[in-house]
Amino acid sequence: MADTSKKTDGPEPWDATAWDPSTIPDFDNDFIGDDDVQEFAKALAAPDFTSPSEDDLLHAASQPPQFFTALNDWAPVRQKVKGRQKHKQEKKKRPPRRGKDETREGWTYNLLKWPLLFVVLGWITALGISYMFTRLYIYLYEHFVTWRGKREQLRASLRHKSNYEDWIKAAEELDGHLGSDKWKTNDEYAYYDSKTVRRVKHRLQSLKAKVQAEAKDHPAVSPGGRAVDELRGLVEACVKNNFAGFENPRLYSETYYGTKNLVQDFIDEASDCIKVLLDSDLLTLEDKRAMVKHLSTNFGRTALCLSGGATFAYYHFGIAKALLDADLLPPIITGTSGGALVAALLGTRTNEELKSTLVPALAARITACRESFPVWSKRWYQTGARFDSVDWARRCAWFCHGSLTFLEAFQRTGRILNVSCVPSDPHSPTILANYLTAPDCVIWSAVIASAAVPGVLNPVVLMKKKRDGTLEPYAFGHKWKDGSLRTDIPLKALNLHFNVNFSIVSQVNPHINLFFFSSRGSVGRPVTHRRGRGWRGGFLGSALEQYLKLDLTKWLKVLRHLELLPRPMGQDWSEVWLQRFSGTITIWPRSKPSDFWHILADPSKERLANMIQVGQQATFPKLKFIANRMKIEKIVEDARQSMRPNPNALPTPSIEKSQMRSMLSSDDLESLLEQARSNGGRLEPGPFLSATPDRMQSGRSSKNPSPKGSRFDEQREPSPSFARRFSGWLGSMSPRNSNDTMRPSVRQLRREESNDFARRGSVIQEITRQTSVFFNEPESESEKEDEEEDVAPYGGKQRDWRDYGDGDTTASEDEAEAFINGSGKAKTS
Numbered sequence: 001m002a003d004t005s006k007k008t009d010g011p012e013p014w015d016a017t018a019w020d021p022s023t024i025p026d027f028d029n030d031f032i033g034d035d036d037v038q039e040f041a042k043a044l045a046a047p048d049f050t051s052p053s054e055d056d057l058l059h060a061a062s063q064p065p066q067f068f069t070a071l072n073d074w075a076p077v078r079q080k081v082k083g084r085q086k087h088k089q090e091k092k093k094r095p096p097r098r099g100k101d102e103t104r105e106g107w108t109y110n111l112l113k114w115p116l117l118f119v120v121l122g123w124i125t126a127l128g129i130s131y132m133f134t135r136l137y138i139y140l141y142e143h144f145v146t147w148r149g150k151r152e153q154l155r156a157s158l159r160h161k162s163n164y165e166d167w168i169k170a171a172e173e174l175d176g177h178l179g180s181d182k183w184k185t186n187d188e189y190a191y192y193d194s195k196t197v198r199r200v201k202h203r204l205q206s207l208k209a210k211v212q213a214e215a216k217d218h219p220a221v222s223p224g225g226r227a228v229d230e231l232r233g234l235v236e237a238c239v240k241n242n243f244a245g246f247e248n249p250r251l252y253s254e255t256y257y258g259t260k261n262l263v264q265d266f267i268d269e270a271s272d273c274i275k276v277l278l279d280s281d282l283l284t285l286e287d288k289r290a291m292v293k294h295l296s297t298n299f300g301r302t303a304l305c306l307s308g309g310a311t312f313a314y315y316h317f318g319i320a321k322a323l324l325d326a327d328l329l330p331p332i333i334t335g336t337s338g339g340a341l342v343a344a345l346l347g348t349r350t351n352e353e354l355k356s357t358l359v360p361a362l363a364a365r366i367t368a369c370r371e372s373f374p375v376w377s378k379r380w381y382q383t384g385a386r387f388d389s390v391d392w393a394r395r396c397a398w399f400c401h402g403s404l405t406f407l408e409a410f411q412r413t414g415r416i417l418n419v420s421c422v423p424s425d426p427h428s429p430t431i432l433a434n435y436l437t438a439p440d441c442v443i444w445s446a447v448i449a450s451a452a453v454p455g456v457l458n459p460v461v462l463m464k465k466k467r468d469g470t471l472e473p474y475a476f477g478h479k480w481k482d483g484s485l486r487t488d489i490p491l492k493a494l495n496l497h498f499n500v501n502f503s504i505v506s507q508v509n510p511h512i513n514l515f516f517f518s519s520r521g522s523v524g525r526p527v528t529h530r531r532g533r534g535w536r537g538g539f540l541g542s543a544l545e546q547y548l549k550l551d552l553t554k555w556l557k558v559l560r561h562l563e564l565l566p567r568p569m570g571q572d573w574s575e576v577w578l579q580r581f582s583g584t585i586t587i588w589p590r591s592k593p594s595d596f597w598h599i600l601a602d603p604s605k606e607r608l609a610n611m612i613q614v615g616q617q618a619t620f621p622k623l624k625f626i627a628n629r630m631k632i633e634k635i636v637e638d639a640r641q642s643m644r645p646n647p648n649a650l651p652t653p654s655i656e657k658s659q660m661r662s663m664l665s666s667d668d669l670e671s672l673l674e675q676a677r678s679n680g681g682r683l684e685p686g687p688f689l690s691a692t693p694d695r696m697q698s699g700r701s702s703k704n705p706s707p708k709g710s711r712f713d714e715q716r717e718p719s720p721s722f723a724r725r726f727s728g729w730l731g732s733m734s735p736r737n738s739n740d741t742m743r744p745s746v747r748q749l750r751r752e753e754s755n756d757f758a759r760r761g762s763v764i765q766e767i768t769r770q771t772s773v774f775f776n777e778p779e780s781e782s783e784k785e786d787e788e789e790d791v792a793p794y795g796g797k798q799r800d801w802r803d804y805g806d807g808d809t810t811a812s813e814d815e816a817e818a819f820i821n822g823s824g825k826a827k828t829s
Helices: 034-045 052-058 085-090 107-146 150-159 164-178 180-185 194-217 226-238 261-279 285-299 310-325 338-348 351-357 360-365 373-383 389-396 406-413 443-450 491-498 538-561 593-597 605-643 666-678 720-732 746-751 763-774 781-787 813-820
Strands: 301-306 332-335 416-423 431-433 463-465 471-473 479-482 500-506 585-587
Touching: 034 389, 034 463, 034 471, 107 538, 150 164, 164 180, 164 605, 194 226, 194 261, 226 261, 226 285, 261 285, 261 605, 285 605, 301 310, 301 338, 301 491, 301 605, 310 338, 310 351, 310 500, 310 605, 332 338, 332 491, 338 351, 338 406, 338 416, 338 443, 360 605, 389 443, 406 416, 406 443, 416 443, 416 491, 431 491, 443 479, 491 500, 500 605, 585 605
Parallel strands: 301 332, 301 500, 332 416, 500 585
Antiparallel strands: 416 431, 416 479, 463 471
């Protein structure tokens, strides 16, 4: 839940301490050496990768040398040879030469391409102008019709709150004035199943009380108790993504703070029940592991997605600070273009370091655009790029904590950093670099590649860290460019790799900001017209806005599918408009017109402080929704992390020859495992086991409660599968026939007498008897008689199946069969 006590807050943007660069950790440390920068420069200077077929055809060096001479000084070296008439007739015609882009050929395409392009672009321009006038009408309607009187005063007061605690008070006051409190108390709503949520909530409460009473009155109840199993099944059934619509964003779009009381009670009750199950001693450790794995799979995970947008991306600092101060920063973070720089900072620093880093003094480290106009204009004319890639590598390395790889960043902070990159050729698939897909890739090279917009920065090579710490080109030296050109918000890849089904998108792209409009309100920003039941700008205004926006999208798709748009710089620019830019929660900071003037300029401390504050204020309305989501997710993920098997756990011990006292059958090992479970993991020393203290560790029984300390401490249980494998391995070493493995009949058992046996007098006889199972030799009658004098295990008398009756040595055949099948009460050692 969001922390409103300011225990996790860093300094405010306008505090004096936030403007001091010396308070930022490692501010003067560049983290990168000259060797890494030189390797990056060499990789950029290397020739572009070409296919072997092109090398063979285009480069003469790949052809074997040819020696030739002319007939004289005037004759040509290669003379024209006249072919025969017959050879000319047999000569086939060459196929027509085809262009590089076969899809754009044909006389009808060339004839109609430009007229269609101009007509569609003209219609798109008309639609765009109409859309702007429609948005202006909606703004004027809300300003003069909706926001008037006291509600306008309360709304202005809400927008000027700089911390979350004060913002909550102002939001509750505005909700009370608008009558949203009555909406919270009414369970019925069209966008979720209130009846199911109410019924499940009451059932969770009753089962939780039964489980707590059962654990209190019967602490030694064996696993499988009825109440705890019912509660576990109910929790696994209802704790899933958007169960009965309880995570519908519309439930948080009717008020400025909070949601339905029924929904809030259901979330609190579900999280409490998960804690009760995890703390309960009535479930084994394996049951708890299976439960949290099931919950994690169905409930999914949350990711923070930071979009591109040049220097508009500095608004991400304020959004990240608001989530960090509320202790709601997700462990999965992805960034693209300018957002990749912010994501790299979040993914390579711990929470304590971020609290002192996300301050206006950080502007002293943002110096990528420091060059004057004569310098960068000359570079742009010569290379086609405004910025130098090698210089950006030096300045970007500080935000990435040096030449850290994605795997090293994950090991340092526990956060999963993702950076979206697009290959320079238009046909190869994009890559979402993270510790799974590119564990050895250096982060700063991926950040630069993700920001390589054509005309601003040339495509760059990703770098890979070798075992000795040096760098080399990644992926055969292919070059990559800006990820916003295709996948600004890589939701599909996040769901594939990390089961992300709840996304928090911070969207600051300037060309998309104008088209973001929610006619029925958004999370934490309801429609106040007709107390939330109306439409922004009235129904006609919202309907016209939706029609124009959908029509614009349609004609942009026509341009893309008919391939009418030119491809300047070898890039299809239609994806800049047609890809998905929103998520489950989309945060749009309120930008200013001056931001467009400074779109490629370094921010000052004053400007960065304002951007951080605006980003925080844009995040405050979303924190309640995020807190309810993270409340359950944190419990589940923390339990999964605590219950993971110990990576330093001892492997399955091998059996040494010096410890093999006897050859154990599968039944013998099963009896030992049963004895270990009943004795709390301890085995009595006997001929089957050597009581060595290093091997005979007393494990904890799965039925016993966890020890004090952590309730998720590792419990090692004996594995019956190992006993079966070990017994089968021993049995496979001796080539037995089918008669050796057959179960003895009752008549054969009756032939054996229950006599007292004496211990063998010779060790050689014992070894001979033990090793006889490896050889298929029949036993003689004398050897059988000698075996009757053996001493039973543990020094006692060996007993047969008749000794387990009620004192009658003539047991029935049914009792004997029951004993042989393992259903009897006897246990052989």
